[in-house]
Amino acid sequence: MTSGELWRMSDECGEYALSPLPWYPGNLAWHLNLSRKQLRKNPALESFHEFLKHESEVGNITRQEAVSMVPPLFLNVQAGHHILDMCAAPGSKTFQLLEMIHQSKEPGLLPTALVIANDLKVQRCDVLIHNTKRMCTANLIVTNHEAQSFPSCSLAKDDSQAYKDHCKPQRLEFDRVLCDVPCSGDGTLRKSHDLWRKWSSSMGNEFHLLQVNIAMRGIALLKVGGRMVYSTCSMNPVENEAVVAELLRRSGSSVELLDVSSELQELVRRPGLSTWKVNDKGSWFQTHQDVPDSRKNVILPSMFPSSTSIHESHTVYNSFDVNSEYNVPLSRNFNIEDTNNVNCDTGGISSSNSAQSLGSKFPLYRCMRIVPHDQDGGAFFIAVIRKLSPLNENQVIKVRKTENLLSGNRTVKLQEQCQHRIVSEVLDDNKLLDEQAKLSVANQTSKDDNLIEVKMASDDVEYSQTESGDRSHRTNKLDYRHKWKGIDPVLFFKDEDVIKNIVSFFGIEESFSLEGRLVTRSTDNARRIYYVSKAVQDVLELNVQVGEQIKIASLGVKMFERHRSKDGCSCAYRLSYEGLSLLFPYMRKRILYASPVDFQHLVQYRTINFARFADARFGEEAASLMPGCCVVVLREAHQIADSIAKDPSPIAIVCWRGKATMNVLVSPPDRKELLEYRFGFKAFKVEDEKSNKDIDALAEGSL
Ligand SMILES: C[S@@+](CC[C@H](N)C(=O)[O-])C[C@H]1O[C@@H](n2cnc3c(N)ncnc32)[C@H](O)[C@@H]1O
Numbered sequence: 001m002t003s004g005e006l007w008r009m010s011d012e013c014g015e016y017a018l019s020p021l022p023w024y025p026g027n028l029a030w031h032l033n034l035s036r037k038q039l040r041k042n043p044a045l046e047s048f049h050e051f052l053k054h055e056s057e058v059g060n061i062t063r064q065e066a067v068s069m070v071p072p073l074f075l076n077v078q079a080g081h082h083i084l085d086m087c088a089a090p091g092s093k094t095f096q097l098l099e100m101i102h103q104s105k106e107p108g109l110l111p112t113a114l115v116i117a118n119d120l121k122v123q124r125c126d127v128l129i130h131n132t133k134r135m136c137t138a139n140l141i142v143t144n145h146e147a148q149s150f151p152s153c154s155l156a157k158d159d160s161q162a163y164k165d166h167c168k169p170q171r172l173e174f175d176r177v178l179c180d181v182p183c184s185g186d187g188t189l190r191k192s193h194d195l196w197r198k199w200s201s202s203m204g205n206e207f208h209l210l211q212v213n214i215a216m217r218g219i220a221l222l223k224v225g226g227r228m229v230y231s232t233c234s235m236n237p238v239e240n241e242a243v244v245a246e247l248l249r250r251s252g253s254s255v256e257l258l259d260v261s262s263e264l265q266e267l268v269r270r271p272g273l274s275t276w277k278v279n280d281k282g283s284w285f286q287t288h289q290d291v292p293d294s295r296k297n298v299i300l301p302s303m304f305p306s307s308t309s310i311h312e313s314h315t316v317y318n319s320f321d322v323n324s325e326y327n328v329p330l331s332r333n334f335n336i337e338d339t340n341n342v343n344c345d346t347g348g349i350s351s352s353n354s355a356q357s358l359g360s361k362f363p364l365y366r367c368m369r370i371v372p373h374d375q376d377g378g379a380f381f382i383a384v385i386r387k388l389s390p391l392n393e394n395q396v397i398k399v400r401k402t403e404n405l406l407s408g409n410r411t412v413k414l415q416e417q418c419q420h421r422i423v424s425e426v427l428d429d430n431k432l433l434d435e436q437a438k439l440s441v442a443n444q445t446s447k448d449d450n451l452i453e454v455k456m457a458s459d460d461v462e463y464s465q466t467e468s469g470d471r472s473h474r475t476n477k478l479d480y481r482h483k484w485k486g487i488d489p490v491l492f493f494k495d496e497d498v499i500k501n502i503v504s505f506f507g508i509e510e511s512f513s514l515e516g517r518l519v520t521r522s523t524d525n526a527r528r529i530y531y532v533s534k535a536v537q538d539v540l541e542l543n544v545q546v547g548e549q550i551k552i553a554s555l556g557v558k559m560f561e562r563h564r565s566k567d568g569c570s571c572a573y574r575l576s577y578e579g580l581s582l583l584f585p586y587m588r589k590r591i592l593y594a595s596p597v598d599f600q601h602l603v604q605y606r607t608i609n610f611a612r613f614a615d616a617r618f619g620e621e622a623a624s625l626m627p628g629c630c631v632v633v634l635r636e637a638h639q640i641a642d643s644i645a646k647d648p649s650p651i652a653i654v655c656w657r658g659k660a661t662m663n664v665l666v667s668p669p670d671r672k673e674l675l676e677y678r679f680g681f682k683a684f685k686v687e688d689e690k691s692n693k694d695i696d697a698l699a700e701g702s703l
Pocket residue numbers: 068086087088089090091092093094118119120121124145146147148180181182183214
């Protein structure tokens with residue numbers, strides 16, 4: 001979809017102005033001044049509404065709240081970046097990231113970048129998979145983990161073959177991390193009417209610790225020099241500035257809070273707060289000392305802006321070494337002068353009294369608050385963090401140990417209990433390890449997937465120990481293989497004979513690398529073969545070496561599907577329409593060129609007898625082709641076959657050459673897209689269609 005088409009649409013919308021968002025680069029995002037309801041109910045906009053629905057379905061556009069598109073922009077994604085989207089469902093930002101990594105590549109060439117999109121909830125992962133499927137990308141892995149214990153897949157230094165191969169990754173590390181955490185969501189109050197009844201100013205307290213833990217994990221997984229964006233759709237400082245301050249406190253000079261005021265200058269934003277109060281059960285507190293003892297384990301020191309919370313926090317997280325990072329000058333993040341100069345918009349939340357002594361000493365004004373009344377949209381909080389050096393090892397191990405106790409299926413309540421325990425007793429390493437061991441044993445018998453995550457997290461601690469010489473835990477890793485409940489393992493498809501057969505049948509050029517790039521999920525007996533990019537292949541190989549720590553929900557692009565045709569086809573697999581654009585530039589066989597009228601009829605009627613094509617020569621060519629899967633390319637009236645052959649991304653469909661007919665193997669929405677927007681054919685109704693099963697049946701020659 002081009003900007004030109006959108007400008008044309010904007011004319012059609014008339015008074016309901018459709019206009020490009022001034023701050024979004026390249027006119028790629030547009031704003032429609034209408035609510036969903038208005039769009040649905042207004043008969044004058046029916047065709048425009050249809051257009052939006054359809055274009056969304058086929059992946060040409062994504063409909064989302066404008067501010068929600070801001071965080072990925074501050075990641076400054078570059079070609080070749082490895083990106084982790086820690087809390088990704090339903091996937092609107094993942095989609096944006098995928099668009100960014102695919103933007104600069106030439107047709108037919110795969111980007112070298114990689115996106116790992118993760119979400120805790122399986123059902124939400126399914127939505128994420130559905131929403132990103134439209135991208136047909138080989139560069140995406142969808143995973144299902146607690147982000148706070150996302151595995152690092154670290155290889156020990158000396159017992160791995162891959163270690164000797166410096167081209168292979170030794171652990172998961174990311175150039176960019178998007179940390180769009182779960183939050184109270186009060187930034188969406190304008191459109192989430194339900195929230196008005198439920199909202200309270202203490203809602204954010206429940207999320208604070210989880211948010212800190214997730215973001216700390218993000219920092220640990222970030223490469224030195226890499227950027228992490230922390231964002232929420234909440235305006236509550238406990239979920240925002242307090243979290244960022246705690247990250248700076250914990251990470252010391254290993255990270256800096258970036259000043260991005262020179263980026264996206266058209267975007268109206270306000271500085272982060274430096275002072276605020278914390279609400280608990282209707283009472284407001286300015287410092288942690290003010291909190292009643294009975295609530296001190298729930299209302300944490302890190303929720304407050306006051307600089308003394310460094311020490312208080314130190315008591316809480318006393319598993320840190322006293323003189324680790326805190327003795328290092330915090331010059332980049334710790335700037336009293338900066339904070340004094342800031343005009344803090346307190347929004348009625350923070351205290352103006354003694355603001356200077358109670359305010360945060362971190363330059364939190366570098367955070368960004370996007371508020372509804374500035375740009376007529378939703379609210380968002382965004383902070384951009386750069387990693388300057390590896391986290392202190394003690395910090396990493398000990399923070400993670402604390403986190404491990406907090407992970408599992410026992411969310412905030414347990415976190416509160418654990419937090420209390422950590423405050424009230426000084427946990428030594430052995431105690432922590434004992435706790436972990438108990439949780440791991442529980443995990444072996446538990447049916448709860450979330451407890452598996454605890455074991456994952458203990459793997460990471462184990463890695464750190466391995467590095468310092470203790471390898472005793474590594475032997476257990478193989479036990480975890482294929483243990484991800486409800487999720488099929490990912491297997492490299494290595495059947496040489498089948499691969500050779502596919503290559504020769506479709507005439508796939510050698511330059512299209514298949515080695516190590518084909519994967520399948522075991523339970524479907526290689527019914528579907530997926531194609532993955534080199535970066536995804538590297539991650540998969542690493543994952544195998546570390547005992548499959550990553551729980552992969554989905555990956556790559558479906559490229560080949562097994563068929564059971566009795567038509568005498570010599571290749572057991574057919575092409576998938578999803579993978580066609582990737583493979584087509586490298587295909588030399590099984591391609592036919594159809595005139596516009598025959599192409600349109602094929603897409604419209606799905607099955608056409610060879611004798612009934614308008615272009616008799618096309619009918620003859622089809623009839624003389626060996627039975628099986630083939631590709632039919634649209635030949636515009638003025639084009640000759642040679643010039644089309646040079647076009648790496650022509651309009652093409654996957655078909656099945658049956659006994660006497662040519663049959664189309666493309667889903668109804670994709671056919672609708674082709675008919676309506678390539679041929680201006682408006683009458684096509686998906687509802688008229690039979691199910692996709694018919695398409696399979698076509699491939700199997702039974703229709
Ligand atoms: C704010 S939404 C993310 C929106 C998403 N980034 C997008 O743009 O479409 C937060 C997501 O975090 C997920 N989540 C909640 N707790 C999590 C955890 N501990 N680890 C990973 N994901 C979590 C929720 O399931 C939810 O999908």
